[in-house]
Amino acid sequence: MEFKLGYEKLDLSFEHAYCIGYSGRDVNKTKAHINELKALGVPEPDSIPEIYHLEPYLFRQEKNISIIGERSSGEAEIVVIFDGENRYVTLGSDHTDRELETVSIHKSKQLCAKPIAQSLWKFEDVEKHWDDLELRSYVQEDGEWTLYQEDKVSGILPYEKLIESLNEFGANLNKTVVYCGTVPLVNGFKYPEKFKAELVDSVQNKTIRLEYGVSKL
Template structure:
Protein backbone atom coordinates (compact mmCIF):
# COMPACT_ATOMS: atom_id res chain seq x y z
CA UNK A 1 0.00 0.00 0.00
CA UNK A 2 1.45 3.34 -1.09
CA UNK A 3 0.80 6.38 1.09
CA UNK A 4 2.26 9.86 1.49
CA UNK A 5 3.06 12.01 4.52
CA UNK A 6 4.45 15.53 4.13
CA UNK A 7 5.58 14.61 0.62
CA UNK A 8 7.38 11.45 1.76
CA UNK A 9 6.28 8.14 0.26
CA UNK A 10 5.43 5.32 2.66
CA UNK A 11 5.24 1.75 1.37
CA UNK A 12 3.37 -0.28 3.95
CA UNK A 13 0.92 -3.15 4.44
CA UNK A 14 -1.19 -3.53 7.60
CA UNK A 15 -0.85 -6.70 9.66
CA UNK A 16 -4.11 -6.11 11.55
CA UNK A 17 -7.29 -4.11 10.91
CA UNK A 18 -9.40 -2.96 13.84
CA UNK A 19 -12.75 -1.19 13.64
CA UNK A 20 -13.57 0.48 16.97
CA UNK A 21 -17.25 1.19 17.49
CA UNK A 22 -19.18 3.32 19.98
CA UNK A 23 -16.09 5.37 20.81
CA UNK A 24 -17.81 8.66 21.60
CA UNK A 25 -16.70 10.71 24.62
CA UNK A 26 -20.30 11.73 25.24
CA UNK A 27 -21.99 8.55 26.41
CA UNK A 28 -25.45 10.13 26.03
CA UNK A 29 -24.68 10.72 22.35
CA UNK A 30 -23.34 7.15 22.09
CA UNK A 31 -26.62 5.82 23.47
CA UNK A 32 -28.52 8.03 21.01
CA UNK A 33 -26.52 6.48 18.16
CA UNK A 34 -27.22 2.97 19.51
CA UNK A 35 -30.95 3.78 19.68
CA UNK A 36 -30.78 5.18 16.14
CA UNK A 37 -29.23 1.93 14.90
CA UNK A 38 -31.76 -0.20 16.82
CA UNK A 39 -34.56 1.55 14.93
CA UNK A 40 -32.79 0.51 11.73
CA UNK A 41 -32.74 -3.12 12.91
CA UNK A 42 -29.16 -3.21 14.22
CA UNK A 43 -28.81 -4.81 17.69
CA UNK A 44 -27.25 -2.98 20.63
CA UNK A 45 -23.60 -3.85 21.43
CA UNK A 46 -22.74 -6.05 24.45
CA UNK A 47 -20.01 -3.59 25.54
CA UNK A 48 -18.54 -0.23 24.58
CA UNK A 49 -16.33 0.52 22.91
CA UNK A 50 -16.73 -2.51 20.66
CA UNK A 51 -13.65 -3.83 18.89
CA UNK A 52 -14.11 -5.62 15.56
CA UNK A 53 -11.08 -7.58 14.31
CA UNK A 54 -11.09 -7.76 10.48
CA UNK A 55 -8.87 -9.06 7.69
CA UNK A 56 -6.12 -6.48 7.05
CA UNK A 57 -6.27 -6.94 3.28
CA UNK A 58 -9.65 -5.16 3.32
CA UNK A 59 -7.80 -1.87 3.82
CA UNK A 60 -7.22 -0.38 0.36
CA UNK A 61 -6.21 2.89 -1.25
CA UNK A 62 -8.79 2.80 -4.04
CA UNK A 63 -11.18 4.99 -6.04
CA UNK A 64 -13.82 2.27 -6.50
CA UNK A 65 -15.31 -0.61 -4.56
CA UNK A 66 -17.68 -3.30 -5.82
CA UNK A 67 -20.74 -4.69 -4.05
CA UNK A 68 -23.40 -7.24 -5.03
CA UNK A 69 -26.53 -5.56 -3.67
CA UNK A 70 -27.23 -1.87 -3.30
CA UNK A 71 -27.65 -1.93 0.48
CA UNK A 72 -24.19 -1.03 1.72
CA UNK A 73 -22.89 2.40 2.67
CA UNK A 74 -19.79 4.22 3.86
CA UNK A 75 -18.96 6.03 7.09
CA UNK A 76 -16.14 8.55 7.48
CA UNK A 77 -13.64 7.66 10.20
CA UNK A 78 -10.27 8.86 11.41
CA UNK A 79 -7.79 6.00 11.00
CA UNK A 80 -4.66 5.42 13.09
CA UNK A 81 -1.87 3.58 11.27
CA UNK A 82 1.21 2.04 12.88
CA UNK A 83 3.75 2.34 10.06
CA UNK A 84 7.00 0.71 11.20
CA UNK A 85 6.53 1.91 14.78
CA UNK A 86 5.38 5.46 13.93
CA UNK A 87 1.71 6.38 14.29
CA UNK A 88 -0.01 8.28 11.48
CA UNK A 89 -3.51 9.70 11.08
CA UNK A 90 -5.47 9.09 7.90
CA UNK A 91 -9.08 9.10 6.74
CA UNK A 92 -11.07 5.98 5.92
CA UNK A 93 -14.55 4.71 5.26
CA UNK A 94 -16.00 1.82 7.23
CA UNK A 95 -18.10 0.61 4.31
CA UNK A 96 -20.70 -1.81 5.69
CA UNK A 97 -23.41 -4.17 4.43
CA UNK A 98 -26.51 -2.81 6.19
CA UNK A 99 -28.69 -5.90 5.70
CA UNK A 100 -26.06 -8.26 7.10
CA UNK A 101 -25.42 -5.76 9.92
CA UNK A 102 -28.81 -6.67 11.44
CA UNK A 103 -27.52 -10.25 11.82
CA UNK A 104 -23.81 -9.79 12.58
CA UNK A 105 -22.02 -6.44 12.78
CA UNK A 106 -18.59 -8.02 12.41
CA UNK A 107 -19.60 -10.01 9.32
CA UNK A 108 -21.26 -6.93 7.80
CA UNK A 109 -17.95 -5.10 8.05
CA UNK A 110 -15.84 -8.05 6.93
CA UNK A 111 -17.61 -8.37 3.55
CA UNK A 112 -16.75 -4.83 2.37
CA UNK A 113 -13.47 -3.18 1.42
CA UNK A 114 -12.32 -0.32 3.66
CA UNK A 115 -11.09 2.55 1.46
CA UNK A 116 -8.42 4.74 3.08
CA UNK A 117 -6.77 8.00 2.03
CA UNK A 118 -3.36 7.97 0.36
CA UNK A 119 -2.43 11.07 2.39
CA UNK A 120 -1.68 10.72 6.11
CA UNK A 121 -0.36 13.01 8.85
CA UNK A 122 2.11 12.04 11.59
CA UNK A 123 -0.03 11.66 14.72
CA UNK A 124 2.49 13.66 16.76
CA UNK A 125 1.88 16.59 14.41
CA UNK A 126 -1.80 16.88 15.42
CA UNK A 127 -2.00 15.04 18.76
CA UNK A 128 -2.16 18.23 20.87
CA UNK A 129 -5.25 19.52 19.06
CA UNK A 130 -6.90 16.24 18.03
CA UNK A 131 -10.25 17.52 19.34
CA UNK A 132 -10.26 20.44 16.89
CA UNK A 133 -9.75 18.41 13.70
CA UNK A 134 -12.88 18.51 11.53
CA UNK A 135 -14.39 15.58 9.65
CA UNK A 136 -17.18 15.71 7.08
CA UNK A 137 -18.68 13.39 4.49
CA UNK A 138 -21.06 13.63 1.54
CA UNK A 139 -22.85 11.33 -0.88
CA UNK A 140 -22.98 12.30 -4.56
CA UNK A 141 -25.91 10.78 -6.45
CA UNK A 142 -27.00 11.79 -9.95
CA UNK A 143 -24.72 14.81 -9.75
CA UNK A 144 -26.23 16.10 -6.50
CA UNK A 145 -24.04 16.40 -3.40
CA UNK A 146 -25.81 15.48 -0.13
CA UNK A 147 -24.25 16.27 3.26
CA UNK A 148 -23.97 13.02 5.21
CA UNK A 149 -21.86 13.58 8.33
CA UNK A 150 -20.16 16.53 10.02
CA UNK A 151 -18.29 17.03 13.29
CA UNK A 152 -14.93 17.08 15.04
CA UNK A 153 -12.61 14.39 16.35
CA UNK A 154 -13.23 15.77 19.83
CA UNK A 155 -16.44 13.73 19.70
CA UNK A 156 -14.34 10.57 20.05
CA UNK A 157 -11.97 9.04 22.54
CA UNK A 158 -8.48 10.53 22.46
CA UNK A 159 -6.22 8.29 20.32
CA UNK A 160 -4.00 7.47 23.28
CA UNK A 161 -7.07 6.38 25.29
CA UNK A 162 -8.27 4.18 22.44
CA UNK A 163 -4.84 2.59 21.95
CA UNK A 164 -4.66 1.98 25.72
CA UNK A 165 -7.99 0.12 25.57
CA UNK A 166 -6.68 -2.00 22.69
CA UNK A 167 -3.57 -2.91 24.69
CA UNK A 168 -5.73 -3.80 27.71
CA UNK A 169 -7.74 -6.14 25.49
CA UNK A 170 -4.50 -7.71 24.18
CA UNK A 171 -4.54 -6.41 20.61
CA UNK A 172 -1.00 -6.20 19.26
CA UNK A 173 -0.36 -2.75 17.77
CA UNK A 174 2.56 -3.57 15.46
CA UNK A 175 1.47 -2.83 11.89
CA UNK A 176 -2.11 -2.14 13.00
CA UNK A 177 -4.73 0.10 11.38
CA UNK A 178 -7.47 1.36 13.72
CA UNK A 179 -10.73 2.98 12.62
CA UNK A 180 -11.59 5.33 15.49
CA UNK A 181 -15.38 5.69 15.24
CA UNK A 182 -17.89 7.53 13.11
CA UNK A 183 -20.18 10.54 13.40
CA UNK A 184 -24.01 10.40 13.49
CA UNK A 185 -25.74 10.56 10.13
CA UNK A 186 -26.87 14.06 9.21
CA UNK A 187 -30.08 12.72 7.68
CA UNK A 188 -30.62 9.91 10.19
CA UNK A 189 -30.85 7.38 7.34
CA UNK A 190 -28.31 5.47 5.25
CA UNK A 191 -27.61 6.46 1.64
CA UNK A 192 -26.77 3.65 -0.77
CA UNK A 193 -24.81 3.77 -4.00
CA UNK A 194 -23.30 6.78 -5.72
CA UNK A 195 -19.96 8.33 -4.73
CA UNK A 196 -18.75 8.65 -1.16
CA UNK A 197 -16.65 11.75 -0.38
CA UNK A 198 -15.02 12.67 2.93
CA UNK A 199 -12.55 15.22 4.30
CA UNK A 200 -10.39 15.56 7.38
CA UNK A 201 -9.39 19.18 8.00
CA UNK A 202 -6.59 20.57 10.16
CA UNK A 203 -7.84 24.04 11.23
CA UNK A 204 -4.41 25.13 12.51
CA UNK A 205 -2.33 24.35 9.44
CA UNK A 206 -5.15 24.65 6.92
CA UNK A 207 -4.34 21.25 5.39
CA UNK A 208 -6.89 18.67 4.26
CA UNK A 209 -6.97 14.92 3.74
CA UNK A 210 -9.52 13.77 1.17
CA UNK A 211 -11.16 10.44 0.41
CA UNK A 212 -13.39 9.72 -2.58
CA UNK A 213 -14.61 6.46 -4.07
CA UNK A 214 -17.40 5.17 -6.31
CA UNK A 215 -19.65 2.23 -5.52
CA UNK A 216 -20.01 -0.19 -8.44
CA UNK A 217 -22.88 -2.68 -8.40
CA UNK A 218 -21.93 -6.17 -9.58
CA UNK A 219 -24.35 -8.36 -11.54
CA UNK A 220 -26.18 -10.63 -9.11
CA UNK A 221 -25.81 -14.24 -10.30
CA UNK A 222 -29.10 -15.25 -8.65
CA UNK A 223 -31.00 -12.57 -10.58
CA UNK A 224 -29.23 -13.06 -13.92
Protein backbone atom coordinates in the same frame (compact mmCIF):
# COMPACT_ATOMS: atom_id res chain seq x y z
CA MET B 1 0.44 0.10 0.28
CA GLU B 2 1.90 3.47 -0.78
CA PHE B 3 1.21 6.70 1.11
CA LYS B 4 2.34 10.32 0.74
CA LEU B 5 3.83 12.11 3.73
CA GLY B 6 4.36 15.60 2.37
CA TYR B 7 6.73 15.08 -0.55
CA GLU B 8 7.93 11.75 0.81
CA LYS B 9 6.52 8.38 -0.23
CA LEU B 10 6.06 5.62 2.33
CA ASP B 11 5.41 1.96 1.63
CA LEU B 12 3.46 0.56 4.60
CA SER B 13 2.07 -2.94 5.06
CA PHE B 14 -0.60 -4.06 7.54
CA GLU B 15 -0.63 -7.33 9.43
CA HIS B 16 -3.44 -6.35 11.78
CA ALA B 17 -6.58 -4.22 11.38
CA TYR B 18 -9.30 -3.02 13.75
CA CYS B 19 -12.41 -0.84 13.64
CA ILE B 20 -13.64 0.84 16.82
CA GLY B 21 -17.41 1.14 16.91
CA TYR B 22 -19.65 3.09 19.28
CA SER B 23 -16.71 5.34 20.18
CA GLY B 24 -18.68 8.52 20.82
CA ARG B 25 -17.37 10.60 23.72
CA ASP B 26 -20.86 11.33 25.08
CA VAL B 27 -21.93 7.94 26.46
CA ASN B 28 -25.60 8.96 26.75
CA LYS B 29 -25.70 9.94 23.08
CA THR B 30 -24.00 6.66 22.18
CA LYS B 31 -26.59 4.69 24.12
CA ALA B 32 -29.40 6.66 22.45
CA HIS B 33 -27.85 5.82 19.05
CA ILE B 34 -27.71 2.14 20.02
CA ASN B 35 -31.43 2.26 20.83
CA GLU B 36 -32.16 3.92 17.46
CA LEU B 37 -30.26 1.18 15.65
CA LYS B 38 -31.94 -1.49 17.76
CA ALA B 39 -35.30 -0.23 16.50
CA LEU B 40 -34.00 -0.83 12.96
CA GLY B 41 -33.02 -4.39 13.82
CA VAL B 42 -29.30 -3.82 14.51
CA PRO B 43 -28.16 -5.91 17.51
CA GLU B 44 -26.72 -4.20 20.57
CA PRO B 45 -22.92 -4.22 20.92
CA ASP B 46 -21.33 -6.40 23.57
CA SER B 47 -19.40 -3.41 24.92
CA ILE B 48 -18.98 0.36 24.54
CA PRO B 49 -16.81 0.98 22.64
CA GLU B 50 -16.79 -2.21 20.56
CA ILE B 51 -13.64 -3.47 18.82
CA TYR B 52 -13.98 -5.30 15.50
CA HIS B 53 -10.96 -7.32 14.35
CA LEU B 54 -10.77 -7.27 10.53
CA GLU B 55 -8.65 -8.75 7.75
CA PRO B 56 -5.99 -6.32 6.46
CA TYR B 57 -6.78 -7.22 2.83
CA LEU B 58 -10.01 -5.21 3.13
CA PHE B 59 -8.15 -1.90 3.11
CA ARG B 60 -7.93 -0.40 -0.38
CA GLN B 61 -6.80 2.74 -2.20
CA GLU B 62 -8.72 2.11 -5.43
CA LYS B 63 -11.11 4.70 -6.91
CA ASN B 64 -13.97 2.21 -6.95
CA ILE B 65 -15.24 -0.61 -4.75
CA SER B 66 -17.72 -3.37 -5.59
CA ILE B 67 -20.46 -4.39 -3.20
CA ILE B 68 -23.22 -6.97 -2.98
CA GLY B 69 -26.73 -5.73 -2.19
CA GLU B 70 -28.61 -2.47 -2.37
CA ARG B 71 -28.01 -0.94 1.04
CA SER B 72 -24.39 -0.14 1.83
CA SER B 73 -22.77 3.15 2.79
CA GLY B 74 -19.51 4.71 3.88
CA GLU B 75 -18.55 6.43 7.12
CA ALA B 76 -15.75 8.98 7.40
CA GLU B 77 -13.27 7.77 10.02
CA ILE B 78 -10.10 9.13 11.53
CA VAL B 79 -7.44 6.44 11.10
CA VAL B 80 -4.24 5.73 13.02
CA ILE B 81 -1.50 3.60 11.48
CA PHE B 82 1.11 1.97 13.72
CA ASP B 83 4.43 1.09 12.06
CA GLY B 84 7.12 0.19 14.58
CA GLU B 85 7.86 3.32 16.61
CA ASN B 86 6.03 5.51 14.12
CA ARG B 87 2.39 6.54 14.25
CA TYR B 88 0.52 8.19 11.39
CA VAL B 89 -2.93 9.73 10.99
CA THR B 90 -5.05 9.52 7.88
CA LEU B 91 -8.65 9.22 6.67
CA GLY B 92 -10.73 6.17 5.82
CA SER B 93 -14.25 5.05 5.11
CA ASP B 94 -15.79 2.22 7.09
CA HIS B 95 -18.00 1.07 4.23
CA THR B 96 -20.64 -1.28 5.66
CA ASP B 97 -23.46 -3.45 4.40
CA ARG B 98 -26.49 -2.08 6.27
CA GLU B 99 -28.72 -5.07 5.59
CA LEU B 100 -26.20 -7.58 6.97
CA GLU B 101 -25.63 -5.22 9.90
CA THR B 102 -29.03 -6.23 11.27
CA VAL B 103 -27.75 -9.82 11.47
CA SER B 104 -24.14 -9.25 12.56
CA ILE B 105 -22.26 -5.96 12.79
CA HIS B 106 -18.91 -7.76 12.61
CA LYS B 107 -19.88 -9.68 9.48
CA SER B 108 -21.26 -6.53 7.83
CA LYS B 109 -17.92 -4.79 8.31
CA GLN B 110 -15.95 -7.78 7.07
CA LEU B 111 -17.99 -7.95 3.84
CA CYS B 112 -17.03 -4.57 2.34
CA ALA B 113 -13.71 -3.08 1.24
CA LYS B 114 -12.45 -0.27 3.48
CA PRO B 115 -11.21 2.67 1.38
CA ILE B 116 -8.25 4.55 2.85
CA ALA B 117 -6.67 7.82 1.72
CA GLN B 118 -3.28 8.05 0.03
CA SER B 119 -1.97 10.92 2.18
CA LEU B 120 -1.12 10.87 5.86
CA TRP B 121 0.33 13.00 8.66
CA LYS B 122 2.71 12.23 11.50
CA PHE B 123 0.71 11.67 14.68
CA GLU B 124 2.93 14.02 16.68
CA ASP B 125 2.09 16.86 14.25
CA VAL B 126 -1.59 16.76 15.24
CA GLU B 127 -1.43 15.26 18.73
CA LYS B 128 -1.81 18.56 20.61
CA HIS B 129 -4.88 19.65 18.61
CA TRP B 130 -6.38 16.19 17.97
CA ASP B 131 -9.81 17.30 19.20
CA ASP B 132 -9.86 20.20 16.73
CA LEU B 133 -9.54 17.96 13.68
CA GLU B 134 -12.75 17.80 11.64
CA LEU B 135 -14.42 15.00 9.72
CA ARG B 136 -16.79 15.64 6.82
CA SER B 137 -18.33 13.38 4.23
CA TYR B 138 -20.60 13.74 1.22
CA VAL B 139 -22.70 11.33 -0.81
CA GLN B 140 -23.56 11.56 -4.49
CA GLU B 141 -27.03 10.56 -5.63
CA ASP B 142 -28.37 11.32 -9.11
CA GLY B 143 -25.19 13.31 -9.81
CA GLU B 144 -25.60 15.69 -6.84
CA TRP B 145 -23.28 15.90 -3.83
CA THR B 146 -24.94 16.22 -0.40
CA LEU B 147 -23.34 16.77 3.00
CA TYR B 148 -23.59 13.48 4.89
CA GLN B 149 -21.48 13.95 8.04
CA GLU B 150 -19.79 16.86 9.77
CA ASP B 151 -18.28 17.18 13.24
CA LYS B 152 -15.03 17.59 15.14
CA VAL B 153 -13.00 14.63 16.35
CA SER B 154 -13.80 15.88 19.88
CA GLY B 155 -17.07 13.95 19.43
CA ILE B 156 -15.04 10.72 19.47
CA LEU B 157 -13.35 9.24 22.54
CA PRO B 158 -9.96 10.82 23.36
CA TYR B 159 -6.99 9.13 21.72
CA GLU B 160 -5.77 7.76 25.07
CA LYS B 161 -9.14 6.09 25.71
CA LEU B 162 -9.11 4.54 22.24
CA ILE B 163 -5.67 3.05 22.89
CA GLU B 164 -6.81 1.83 26.31
CA SER B 165 -9.76 0.04 24.69
CA LEU B 166 -7.49 -1.57 22.08
CA ASN B 167 -5.07 -2.76 24.77
CA GLU B 168 -7.93 -4.23 26.82
CA PHE B 169 -9.08 -6.06 23.70
CA GLY B 170 -5.56 -7.45 23.22
CA ALA B 171 -4.94 -5.67 19.92
CA ASN B 172 -1.52 -5.96 18.30
CA LEU B 173 -0.41 -2.39 17.56
CA ASN B 174 2.47 -3.00 15.18
CA LYS B 175 2.01 -2.91 11.41
CA THR B 176 -1.57 -2.12 12.24
CA VAL B 177 -4.34 0.09 10.88
CA VAL B 178 -7.09 1.28 13.22
CA TYR B 179 -10.32 2.98 12.15
CA CYS B 180 -10.98 4.99 15.31
CA GLY B 181 -14.60 6.04 14.89
CA THR B 182 -16.97 8.25 12.97
CA VAL B 183 -19.20 11.28 13.53
CA PRO B 184 -23.01 11.57 13.34
CA LEU B 185 -25.01 11.56 10.13
CA VAL B 186 -26.62 14.82 9.07
CA ASN B 187 -29.88 13.27 7.90
CA GLY B 188 -29.95 9.48 8.17
CA PHE B 189 -28.41 6.70 6.11
CA LYS B 190 -27.92 7.08 2.36
CA TYR B 191 -26.80 4.43 -0.12
CA PRO B 192 -24.77 6.43 -2.64
CA GLU B 193 -23.24 6.00 -6.07
CA LYS B 194 -20.15 7.87 -4.84
CA PHE B 195 -18.75 8.80 -1.46
CA LYS B 196 -16.15 11.39 -0.51
CA ALA B 197 -14.70 12.53 2.80
CA GLU B 198 -12.29 15.06 4.31
CA LEU B 199 -10.11 15.14 7.41
CA VAL B 200 -9.46 18.83 8.07
CA ASP B 201 -6.69 20.29 10.22
CA SER B 202 -7.68 23.95 10.48
CA VAL B 203 -4.78 24.70 12.86
CA GLN B 204 -2.17 23.83 10.22
CA ASN B 205 -4.45 24.50 7.22
CA LYS B 206 -4.17 20.95 5.85
CA THR B 207 -6.74 18.52 4.50
CA ILE B 208 -6.68 14.83 3.60
CA ARG B 209 -9.30 13.80 1.03
CA LEU B 210 -10.80 10.50 -0.03
CA GLU B 211 -13.27 9.76 -2.84
CA TYR B 212 -14.52 6.53 -4.40
CA GLY B 213 -17.35 5.11 -6.45
CA VAL B 214 -19.60 2.22 -5.48
CA SER B 215 -20.42 -0.50 -8.02
CA LYS B 216 -22.98 -3.23 -7.39
CA LEU B 217 -22.08 -6.78 -8.38
